[in-house]
Amino acid sequence: MNPVGLSTLYWKEVLRFLKVTVQTVLTPVITALLYLLVFAQVLEDHVEVYAGISYIVFLIPGLVMMSVIQNAFANSSSSLIQSKMVGNIVFLLLSPISPLEFFVAFVAAAVTRGLVVGLGVWLTALWFVDLPLAHPGWVLLFGVAGSAVLGAMGVVAGIWAEKFDQLAAFQNFIILPLSFLSGVFYSIESLPPVWREVSRFNPFFYMIDGFRYGFLGVSDISPWFSLGVSGLFLALVSAVCIRMLATGYRLRG
Amino acid sequence: MTSAISIRDVHKHYGSLHALDGVSFDIEEGEFFGLLGPNGAGKSTLIGILSGLVRATRGRAAILGHDVVKAYRRSRRLLGVVPQELVYDPFFTVREMLRLQSGYFGLGRANRSWIEELIETLDLADKADANLHDLSGGMKRRVLIAQALVHRPRVVVLDEPTAGVDVELRKALWHFTRKLHAEGHTIVLTTHYLEEAEALCDRIAILNHGRLQALECKEALLDRHPWRFIRLQFSQPVGELPEALQRIVVEKGERCVVLRMHKVEDQVGEILDRFRAAGLHVVDLSTREPGLEEIFLEITGEGEAAS
Incomplete structure (x- = not known):
């Protein structure tokens, strides 16, 4: 084991996003607030997803989680693609850091950024609305699990992509649709039966539904089931990611 | 040992490209070793395999007895590589980068005095506190x-x-x-400057087309x-020369010639007599022993020095 190597790599990845907080923290917080203002303004009086819960209160946990997962993905994927393009990935590859340590450090840093941005969105949203916090433990659990899944997907995308264009395609054609169609803005119960069933195959739906349960105490699906699906998906993505690192796929010639 | x-x-x-084709040799501890070869000879691939940046298709390599694949943690701790490209992380200062790199190798605060x-x-x-992005190429x-x-x-590998x-x-x-070598480090140097290898290295390997062409002190x-x-x-002025002299002339000026003479077969006195017989009076003479460049060109069969 190389615990100092692991913690150094984690700290380096955290420092990297802390050095550009306007881009990595402030911008996504403002983007989430713009969504909040626009959607809440338009739909507040027309939509009630759960009985007794206003649309804006329904929307905020979903927006927080969407910010968490998108930024977790951005952290690991952008760091890796930049290192590969600039060539400084060589410093890591020359070091005695194992594939597992590499994976854990990148994912932990992605979780950190996801949670920092999520905390920023949540705290700012509290200015606008009195948001309940029914089960803080579930909030934290799904926040960590969701950002870990996306952090790991970011590592996969960062290793796979050989240019920024390919990474943008991964983000725009996979991450963005899955997060927008995961029930951030609506409950899947309000969808037609076909789309409701399709949504159940979207792993992001379970992360957001479970996260929302932590705030509101109500959800479309049991949080335990959502946790199981999220955990399975995390295990699957992690296995792919560690395999890629262990074989040196697109990293070692 | x-x-x-x-x-x-x-x-x-x-x-179908064989970047390395069955290369085998050893470098002993304490050597100052030169690895030469034209572009595409396989030098960087070989260094990549030693440092773990490249996976060998077949064969094995070890640093101080530690296999670079099976015991990569040990082998990488024993090896320092200066990459050929001027790569850097634009997010950090010099001191931050050195501390991070030290951390990757499992070294904590105790190593800070060495960093300084x-x-x-x-x-x-x-x-030390400037961003790497703002440094000159030399820095x-x-x-x-x-x-x-x-x-x-x-063991330190310096790739050009x-x-x-x-x-x-x-x-x-x-x-x-030279100081590192004197302190006991094993140095492996790849370079395009042959006079550099000649000045610094004790032993030299020449690679060409993925094969070891020479390995000698x-x-x-x-x-x-x-x-x-x-x-x-x-x-x-030098005019038309007889056939027997033309075969050894490698350079010809208005009033001078450079001859390439076999150390054993060609006798200097005899050659000078022939020039005299051709009506040329020698006013000055200088000799030069062959350098690494000539050896390199002969071994690799290249038309020009490694470039």
Whole structure:
């Protein structure tokens, strides 16, 4: 084991996003607030997803989680693609850091950024609305699990992509649709039966539904089931990611 | 005794291209070793395999007895590599980068005094808190050397460390690598500057088309060349020369010629007599022993020096 190597790599990845907080923290917080203002303004009086819960209160946990997962993905994927393009990935590859340590450090840093941005969105949203916090433990659990899944997907995308264009395609054609169609803005119960069933195959739906349960105490699906699906998906993505690192796929010639 | 570097039947294939084709040799601890070869010879691939950046298709390599694949943690801790490209992380300062690199190797705060020593030794003190992005090419090269040494490796590989640097920095780097060698480090140097290898290295390997073409101590390699060069200056312009002389002339000026003469077969006195017979009066004569460049060209069969 190389615990100092692991913690150094984690700290380096955290420092990297802390050095550009306007881009990595402030911008996504403002983007989430713009969504909040626009959607809440338009739909507040027309939509009630759960009985007794206003649309804006329904929307905020979903927006927080969407910010968490998108930024977790951005952290690991952008760091890796930049290192590969600039060539400084060589410093890591020359070091005695194992594939597992590499994976854990990148994912932990992605979780950190996801949670920092999520905390920023949540705290700012509290200015606008009195948001309940029914089960803080579930909030934290799904926040960590969701950002870990996306952090790991970011590592996969960062290793796979050989240019920024390919990474943008991964983000725009996979991450963005899955997060927008995961029930951030609506409950899947309000969808037609076909789309409701399709949504159940979207792993992001379970992360957001479970996260929302932590705030509101109500959800479309049991949080335990959502946790199981999220955990399975995390295990699957992690296995792919560690395999890629262990074989040196697109990293070692 | 365990070799500093052991390479056994190493192959690397990229599809139909054989970048390395069964290379085997050892580098002993404490050597100053030169790895030469034209572009595409396989030098960087071989260094990549030693450092874990490239996976060999077949064969094995070890650093001080530790297999670079099976015991990669041990082998990488014993090896410091100065990469050829001027790569850097634009997010960090020199000191931050060195501390991070030290951490990757499992070294904590206790290593900070060595980091400060490296900063001083490599004349980086003025720029220690400057962002790497703002440094000149020469300073970036010094940082790369500091990064390679941050974990005190016993074997140091310098992949063309003086490529593109000015004369002053080249001299400083020569001095520094000699100092490292004197302190007991095993040094492996790849370079395009053959006079650099000639000045610094004890033993030299020449790779060409992925195969080892020569592996000898520098003196033995130079002795393999059976030629010497003689420059003759005449009092009058050089006209048409007899056939027997033309075959040894490699350069011809208005009043001078450079001859390539076989050390054993060609007698200087006899050649001078022939020039005299051709009506040319020698006013000056100088000789030059062959350098590594001539040996390199002969072995690799290249039309020009490694470029």
